[in-house]
Amino acid sequence: TFGIITASCRYLITGILDMVEMLFAEFTTFSKEEQWKLAVRFYDRFFMFDACYRAEKIFPDELNKAMVAYSAYVSVDVADHFFDDCPNQANIEEAQRSFMKFMNMLLPSSRVAIPKANLDESEFLALIVLIFWFSDCLQMRDEIVKIGERYR
Template sequence: SGFRNLCISSNHRPIISRLRDSYKFVCNIKSFVIIKFQNDESNPIDQRTETTQFFPATIGSMDTAKRVFLSALIPFASSVFPEFGSFDDQEQKTIIMNFWFRFHPFEATYRADKAFPDHMDRDAGGYTTYICGDLADFFLSDCPDAVRVEDAKKLISKTSKVSFTKNREFIARLKPHHEEFLAVIGIMFWTLESRLVSEETIQLSDRYRHDILQELHVYYREELGMDDYAARLGELLTLVQIFEKFEVMKEFFELLRLLDVFSDDNLAYKLIKE
């Protein structure tokens, strides 16, 4: 039964189980805040990830969505990885920002694959919004008056048709199970550069990555009954590098800023400049 499987997963996959609960918490925060922001009278209980209604994004709505997303990540990290709460503020910030530049594009692509299987040029710009080149006019509708509209539309269209589509095709082919998705975000969280954090944190990251991989082995063998899963696991782990998007996002947002799509106080732009 589903209850029995849940008990088994909690006992044999404790980290992935915590990731599941905490990711649900992140989704709930994003859902509730967006409902309030939109002054929507919908019942929050009805707002579930798999049934979310999506609307075209604007640059303003995307900025709001990023602020909400980031605000949820420290409680997310503390609930999944208890040691995180003992890190100093600077190390917490370093880890969260390193994580966000992978997690955000990965989750956006993963959710877009479920929401828009027939529209490969769409990406989930926020919890209830999507971006695509065909709707570039709407995306730019709340930009400053100085925006260079035609150049910005070309940039968004190219990003949609090339970058979004490339990411979507990989996810569509691999079709990660939710358990695999959770494991990947856990590994992304602990994929750190040694120059940025302490030696103790690097050792902790090695242990967590090892433990999450062990839980994936248990999932493949005991729940899916798979013996030969090495190739799939290898492809799954490439997602950690495929969605390392800091440089790509940096270039994209710097170009948008040059085209006056937003001002210097745009969150994503500020983050890439830090």
């Protein structure tokens, strides 16, 4: 549900910030705003990639499922109740439409790509590093862009 993903996201963002501080010494020299922008942009990409990668391991024949937390998945079958615990019900119909579009279009095509890539665990981890430093669409200082290019 929305509540499970919200809680999971908070933990994941905190973990991302801790992880990149340990992996990339330069990250600690960035402003808090720059760190946050990079972490959130990474989260947006990583969440989907990880959700599909793990779902492929657990549900290889069910392309309509994605892992959204350590022990929770989402699928079209449960999508009608996904927003039941959302505290702000103001735009729930629009959110539901967007979610169903994701579930019916983006999720299956993303799930199909995972087995085609056939990544082992080391390749998966290497790709995570590449995803982190792919900061397109962000207004970042040239220094940060150059650091990202070096890691890629």
